[in-house]
Each structure stands twice: as structure tokens, then as C-alpha cells.
Amino acid sequence: MADKKSRILLWQPMMANAFYALVPIVIASVYFFGWRSLALLVIVNIAGFLTEYAFCRVYRQPVSSAVFVTNFLFALSLPPTLPLWMAAVGVIFGLTFGKMVFGGFGRNVFNPALVGRAFIYVAFPNHTNAFWSDPFRGFPAGFAHFAGDAITGATPMTILKQGGEIPLVDLVAGFTGGSLGETCGILILLGGLYILWKKSADYRIVISGFVGFLLLQWIVWATGTQGALAPVPALFSGSFLFGLFFFITEPVSASQTNIGKWIYGFLFGALVVIIRTFSVWREGTMFAVLLANVFAPIMDLAIREIQAKRKAASR
Amino acid sequence: MKTFNMGGVHPPEMKEISAGAAIERFAIPKIVVLPLSQHTGAPCDPIVKKGDLVKTGQLIADSPKPISAPIHSSITGKVTAIEHRNHPLGPRVKSIVIEGDGTDEWIEGVNPSLFDQDAPVDVDFSRAADFRRKIRDAGIVGLGGAAFPTHFKLSPPPDKKIDTLIVNGAECEPYLTADYRVMLERPRSILMGTRIIMEILGIKNAFIAIENNKPDAIELLNKLCGEFSATDAPIQIAVCKTKYPEGGEKQLINAVTGREVPSGKLPMEVGCVVQNVGTAAAIYEAIALNKPLVERVVTVTGSAIGKPGNLMVRIGTVCRDILEYCEYQGAEGNAVIMGGPMMGKAVKYLDVPVVKGTSGILCVAAKDVAILDHRPCLHCGRCVEVCPMGLNPTELALYTENREYGDLLRMGLMDCMECGSCAYACPARRRLVQWIRVGKMEVKR
Numbered sequence: 001m002a003d004k005k006s007r008i009l010l011w012q013p014m015m016a017n018a019f020y021a022l023v024p025i026v027i028a029s030v031y032f033f034g035w036r037s038l039a040l041l042v043i044v045n046i047a048g049f050l051t052e053y054a055f056c057r058v059y060r061q062p063v064s065s066a067v068f069v070t071n072f073l074f075a076l077s078l079p080p081t082l083p084l085w086m087a088a089v090g091v092i093f094g095l096t097f098g099k100m101v102f103g104g105f106g107r108n109v110f111n112p113a114l115v116g117r118a119f120i121y122v123a124f125p126n127h128t129n130a131f132w133s134d135p136f137r138g139f140p141a142g143f144a145h146f147a148g149d150a151i152t153g154a155t156p157m158t159i160l161k162q163g164g165e166i167p168l169v170d171l172v173a174g175f176t177g178g179s180l181g182e183t184c185g186i187l188i189l190l191g192g193l194y195i196l197w198k199k200s201a202d203y204r205i206v207i208s209g210f211v212g213f214l215l216l217q218w219i220v221w222a223t224g225t226q227g228a229l230a231p232v233p234a235l236f237s238g239s240f241l242f243g244l245f246f247f248i249t250e251p252v253s254a255s256q257t258n259i260g261k262w263i264y265g266f267l268f269g270a271l272v273v274i275i276r277t278f279s280v281w282r283e284g285t286m287f288a289v290l291l292a293n294v295f296a297p298i299m300d301l302a303i304r305e306i307q308a309k310r311k312a313a314s315r
Numbered sequence: 316m317k318t319f320n321m322g323g324v325h326p327p328e329m330k331e332i333s334a335g336a337a338i339e340r341f342a343i344p345k346i347v348v349l350p351l352s353q354h355t356g357a358p359c360d361p362i363v364k365k366g367d368l369v370k371t372g373q374l375i376a377d378s379p380k381p382i383s384a385p386i387h388s389s390i391t392g393k394v395t396a397i398e399h400r401n402h403p404l405g406p407r408v409k410s411i412v413i414e415g416d417g418t419d420e421w422i423e424g425v426n427p428s429l430f431d432q433d434a435p436v437d438v439d440f441s442r443a444a445d446f447r448r449k450i451r452d453a454g455i456v457g458l459g460g461a462a463f464p465t466h467f468k469l470s471p472p473p474d475k476k477i478d479t480l481i482v483n484g485a486e487c488e489p490y491l492t493a494d495y496r497v498m499l500e501r502p503r504s505i506l507m508g509t510r511i512i513m514e515i516l517g518i519k520n521a522f523i524a525i526e527n528n529k530p531d532a533i534e535l536l537n538k539l540c541g542e543f544s545a546t547d548a549p550i551q552i553a554v555c556k557t558k559y560p561e562g563g564e565k566q567l568i569n570a571v572t573g574r575e576v577p578s579g580k581l582p583m584e585v586g587c588v589v590q591n592v593g594t595a596a597a598i599y600e601a602i603a604l605n606k607p608l609v610e611r612v613v614t615v616t617g618s619a620i621g622k623p624g625n626l627m628v629r630i631g632t633v634c635r636d637i638l639e640y641c642e643y644q645g646a647e648g649n650a651v652i653m654g655g656p657m658m659g660k661a662v663k664y665l666d667v668p669v670v671k672g673t674s675g676i677l678c679v680a681a682k683d684v685a686i687l688d689h690r691p692c693l694h695c696g697r698c699v700e701v702c703p704m705g706l707n708p709t710e711l712a713l714y715t716e717n718r719e720y721g722d723l724l725r726m727g728l729m730d731c732m733e734c735g736s737c738a739y740a741c742p743a744r745r746r747l748v749q750w751i752r753v754g755k756m757e758v759k760r
Contacts (some may be wrong), residue, residue, distance in 0.1 A: 010690065012743075064691070106691025106743075202696065251695035257707065258699060304707065308725050311578050 017200040021191030029180040032135040033080035036147035047088040064105040074113035076181025090120035132177040156237035171236040182239035192245030201249035205265035212269025243285035318556035319566035322703040336624035347631030348668040356382030389609040389629040403653040434503035453601035459591035462672030480521040484592040485562030488655030498532040506543035508595030614675035635665040648681030690743040698737035708737035715754035
């Protein structure tokens with residue numbers, strides 16, 4: 001049968017898988033941080049959809065359902081205490097300048113969610129960097145609250161970097177401060193494996209990302225570099241896992257060739273470690289993804305040229 | 316288990332629809348349409364004229380060009396027209412139309428009562444010098460689909476040393492079961508044909524490559540292999556993994572021998588010759604029974620077919636006659652495809668004839684036909700992953716779409732064999748192979 005045609009929305013099956021994988025993470029974010037996470041998500045979705053709709057109307061094209069994946073990912077990368085209007089500003093900026101100006105879905109050079117995230121990160125540093133909230137524990141935890149108390153500067157990255165200790169179980173299960181979707185390592189792994197299984201994410205990127213991250217993290221840790229974490233806690237703290245499964249694998253901005261994907265994933269993993277360890281920022285995932293995005297097209301180009309040369313030589 | 320080294324997809328096989336049906340002889344048609352171009356290479360010139368009476372198996376068209384194959388009348392009757400008619404593979408082609416008189420009178424030296432048996436007479440190998448000419452005169456072409464003239468494939472230039480023959484029984488196209496049935500019902504003919512080819516090329520090494528989804532064919536041929544092999548030139552069975560396009564010529568060579576045919580070159584470059592199993596059987600019949608290529612096995616299948624099967628059909632039989640017999644439920648929106656679902660071509664008119672390269676007629680009911688909207692490319696690289704030739708299909712398609720033909724050749728456009736794996740794998744349903752075909756046409760211009 002011919003696909004259902006809608007003037008407003010274009011359904012993207014491949015993106016739908018990413019969406020299913022995110023649902024448990026959304027529920028977890030409510031559990032940890034209260035109903036405010038859902039409020040953020042709703043605001044971001046409305047603002048994001050309207051932004052894309054405004055552009056698509058001009059060209060009389062339907063809105064791609066991929067926008068909701070971008071919205072979800074953007075919302076889940078926000079700190080729980082962020083003012084709602086800032087979230088809206090972020091997603092509007094990200095979609096406009098990260099996606100629509102490049103020609104819409106399928107043409108973006110950067111991950112639009114992270115373009116928005118980077119924008120509010122530098123535009124509102126206080127709110128995006130300094131205020132976090134401690135997660136709820138037990139039951140009903142966040143389901144009974146709207147928001148947790150805002151505290152200052154206490155993500156696991158900060159604590160661990162300053163020499164503090166957090167039990168590994170808390171890191172893996174998600175009882176730590178941080179952005180809405182990045183804390184619960186277990187659910188991210190499950191969701192990630194789901195999209196790998198469904199082939200929405202490419203295994204080459206994920207594997208090489210893991211390898212790049214663990215290898216470099218191990219090197220900086222073993223050499224005793226100041227501020228370097230042990231590989232395993234580093235894996236589960238901060239947003240590396242979330243970025244690895246959901247941001248760097250986003251196909252449009254990723255490398256396209258098989259060899260390119262291996263390099264691309266490795267580059268991402270390594271960049272995360274470098275930024276985390278040597279820069280002034282505590283977290284490196286966001287900038288690592290954007291930097292890797294920069295190199296994806298040129299890697300594809302180089303690989304194509306090399307293959308064409310080799311082919312010409314074999315003739 | 317053997318398989319090729321790059322790419323490939325696993326479409327649903329759908330062979331169970333027709334796999335169980337034994338080859339059945341389709342009634343002699345009242346009318347046949349024989350296009351003068353049924354093969355790769357130069358078209359033939361007619362040597363009969365309107366009003367001539369012809370017998371079954373009589374030569375009616377030929378060409379002096381080396382890459383060509385003569386055409387024989389497939390029924391007994393009168394030539395009623397020589398004119399342009401619809402062709403299953405594209406534009407209209409000059410064709411000879413013959414109206415039958417109801418009898419089936421063969422040319423001299425042919426005994427049609429032997430045709431329904433498997434290898435009824437022995438081959439006289441002392442006359443091997445004649446084999447190549449006999450194959451040409453019988454009009455034999457590759458029956459796998461490409462219809463390349465067989466005698467030319469068996470005449471490598473003297474500087475190319477051929478050491479391996481691969482008889483292709485992979486039949487990787489979904490739905491099709493013609494080769495499978497030939498392997499089950501004419502195994503001795505196939506093995507005899509294989510020996511004839513080995514004799515012509517003077518080689519000691521032959522493989523019959525079969526995908527592992529046909530275990531009974533593998534077992535049967537394995538059992539008969541020894542009986543038909545010469546003592547110093549064994550015929551072996553190569554079991555291949557079921558993966559599309561395992562039966563592609565270059566893929567099969569890679570799977571069986573590990574060799575890689577260089578870009579833009581023919582299999583003889585790496586010392587291989589590939590022939591379809593049906594072709595091998597036809598070669599046997601041409602040499603032992605003097606039978607020209609006037610009929611072939613065609614799989615008729617699909618969800619719009621009431622009586623699917625494998626039919627022995629005279630070349631030139633009009634598609635509509637066959638579909639009527641197989642209880643085709645015609646309806647608006649159905650797709651009738653000559654060949655398999657991956658590489659076959661949908662036809663608009665049902666008056667197209669079966670040609671030498673027609674391995675199947677696939678009729679898909681409208682409810683199963685998916686005309687999907689294509690969407691923006693996600694750059695996911697799925698097409699790159701599955702391309703058996705190691706190309707970047709989305710880039711080739713995109714360059715064609717934007718009329719940037721300059722770089723296409725350098726990117727390996729001509730290496731594409733149009734297997735369709737890319738379009739099959741694309742999650743955005745982009746018409747990749749279709750655009751690449753357009754690109755090829757534009758570049759040739």
C-alpha cells in the first residue's frame with residue numbers, strides 16, 4: 001500500500017525507533033527530577049514543532065517527524081532547573097540555525113539538538129552550568145513532586161574531579177545530579193541496544209566510540225594526569241553514554257562510509273576524554289559531537305577520493 | 316560455507332510459492348512474437364519474409380557479428396508479420412510474428428520425444444571440435460537473465476588462461492524457482508553440459524554453485540557428480556550462503572574462488588567462466604539432441620497468480636497467454652514483472668513475449684505493491700553497507716539527480732550491476748538503483 005500522506009507530518013520509521021528507545025529515559029527523568037522534566041519536554045516539543053512548521057509552510061512541505069526526536073534529545077540534555085523559556089529559546093535556535101537554514105531534514109551538518117544546547121550553554125551559563133538538583137530516591141520519588149531543590153554545582157563530574165566519591169551503583173542506576181536524560185546508565189544502554197538492534201544506530205560508530213573513549217581515558221588515568229577519572233566511573237558519569245548512543249549516531253550528521261564511521265566514532269570518544277580532562281569545561285560530550293560533525297563530511301570526501309584513486313590504479 | 320566478501324541483503328525468499336511445482340509443458344501457442352534482439356549484443360537480421368512457412372527449430376534470423384546469437388522459430392506455421400512489437404526489457408523492437416498451424420513439426424535431425432527425458436543420449440566427445448559452432452548455431456545465450464551469447468563466452472582470446480568453470484545454480488533472486496526445478500529434474504543434462512564446457516575450454520576444474528536454501532538440489536547433484544566427472548577433471552559442488560546477490564557473476568567468482576574481478580573487466584581476466592545451470596542443460600541438448608534454443612523454463616508466481624508453477628514455454632509466447640493459463644487475477648494497480656523482484660522489469664503491456672532471458676513472470680496483486688514516497692536521505696550509509704560492489708549508491712544517485720555527470724564515472728558508476736540491494740535497504744525508500752540507471756544512460760549519451 002502507498003504510505004499515508006499527510007500535509008502536516010511526514011512519518012520517518014527510522015526515527016521512530018529512536019523515539020521508542022527514549023520513552024523509558026523520559027519516565028526515569030520524571031522519577032529522578034519530578035514532573036518539571038515533563039513540563040520542559042512539552043514546552044520544547046511545542047516550540048520545536050512550531051519552528052519547523054513555520055519553515056516548512058513556506059515550501060508547502062510536511063514537517064518531518066524527526067523533529068520530535070530532536071526535541072526529545074534536546075529536552076533530555078537540559079539541566080532540571082532550567083527556566084522553561086530558556087529551553088524554548090534553545091530549541092528554536094537549534095532547529096533554525098542547526099537544521100532549517102541548511103535546507104531542513106537530511107541536510108544538516110550539525111546535530112540540531114546540540115546546536116541549541118550549545119547556544120544556551122554559552123548564552124545562559126549560570127542556568128545551564130551552575131544549578132543542578134539532587135535526584136529523588138525511593139518511591140514515589142519524583143512522581144510526587146514537581147521539582148527538586150536547586151543546588152549549586154554538584155554533578156558527578158564535579159564531585160569526582162574534586163576527589164569525591166560516588167558509589168558505582170548510583171552512577172549506573174542514575175541517582176546522581178545531571179541533565180534530565182544522562183544520569184541513568186542502565187536505561188541508556190537498554191535504549192541504545194534497542195536502536196542498534198533496529199539498525200537506527202550504526203554499530204561501527206558505537207563500538208569505535210567505546211574503544212576511543214576507554215582507550216584514551218585509560219591512558220590519561222594510567223599516566224596520572226591531573227583531573228583524569230578511572231575509565232569505568234568516567235564511562236557512567238556525565239553524558240558520554242547518552243551522547244554515544246543518541247547523538248553521535250544520528251545518521252544525517254554522521255559519516256556515511258563504513259571506514260569513515262569507524263574513524264568518526266573513535267574521534268568522538270577521544271575528543272570527549274580530551275575535553276573533559278584538559279579543558280575548562282567539566283563535560284565534553286556536546287562539543288565532542290559538534291567537533292566530530294565538522295569532520296564527518298571531509299572524512300567521507302577523503303575516503304571517496306582514496307577509493308577512486310585505488311580503483312583507477314587497478315584498471 | 317562460501318559467500319562473497321562485500322555487502323549483500325536478505326530479502327524474503329518467497330520461493331515456497333512455486334518451488335514444489337514440477338516443470339510442466341505449456342501448450343504450443345497459437346502465435347509467437349520473436350524479437351530480433353533477445354540477447355546482449357548485435358540484433359539479428361531476418362532471413363525469412365512475410366508469408367514464409369517455417370518449421371519448429373528452423374533458423375529465421377542471424378547476424379554475422381561475433382557478439383550475437385541466431386534465432387529459431389519456436390512453432391510450426393506461417394510468418395505473418397515482421398514489425399516493431401513491445402519488448403519485455405524496454406522500447407519496441409523489430410520482431411518476427413509467426414502464426415501456428417496447430418501442428419508441431421520439427422526440422423530434420425531432431426527427435427522431440429527425447430526432450431522430456433533427462434540426458435537420454437550420450438555425448439560423443441570425439442567431436443569436441445564442433446561443439447562451439449554447434450552452440451552458436453543453436454542460438455544459446457545465458458539463461459540466467461543477461462542473455463549473453465554463450466559461444467562468445469566460451470571463446471576467450473588465446474592470451475587469457477581459463478582454469479575454472481562455475482555453473483551458476485545460486486538462483487539468489489527471490490520468488491524464482493526455474494533453475495531449482497531444472498537442477499532437480501535435469502541434473503544429468505546439467506552435468507553433461509558442464510563436461511561439454513570443460514571440454515571446449517580444456518579445463519580440469521568445475522564447480523556447481525548452489526545456495527544452501529536448496530538442500531535437495533545440493534544432495535542430488537552431489538550424488539551424481541562422480542558418475543559424470545571425467546577421472547582427471549572433477550566436477551564439485553560449491554555450497555554458498557543464501558544471500559542476495561550471491562548469483563551475480565563477480566560475486567559468485569569471489570565466493571567460490573576468492574578471486575576478485577577487476578573493475579570494468581570480464582571474468583576471464585581472473586581465469587573464470589560462469590554459466591547458468593539452465594544454460595548448461597541447453598548446451599547438452601544442443602549438442603546431443605541437435606535442439607536449438609526454442610523453449611525455456613519460466614517461473615510464474617506472485618500473489619496475483621492463482622496457479623503458480625514452473626512452465627516449459629516456447630520462446631516468443633505472449634505473456635498474456637501464460638498468465639491466462641496460470642489464473643492471473645488482473646486488476647488495476649497490479650505489477651507484472653518480467654524476471655525477479657530485484658532485477659526484473661515491470662511491464663506495462665501484457666502482449667510482450669517471453670524472450671531467451673526471461674526467467675520468471677512475477678505478478679504482484681495491487682494490495683502487495685508498495686509505491687512508497689521517497690524521503691530525504693538520512694546519510695545513514697545502509698546502501699554503502701549492502702552494496703556488493705563497494706560503491707556509494709546514495710552519492711551516485713544524488714549526482715545524477717543534480718545532473719553532475721562529470722564525476723560519476725570516477726566514482727565507479729559503471730561497476731554498478733543494478734542488483735537493487737541499495738534501494739531495497741534504504742530506510743528513506745529512495746529510488747537509488749533507478750537513479751543510477753538514469754545516470755548510466757546519461758553518461759553513455
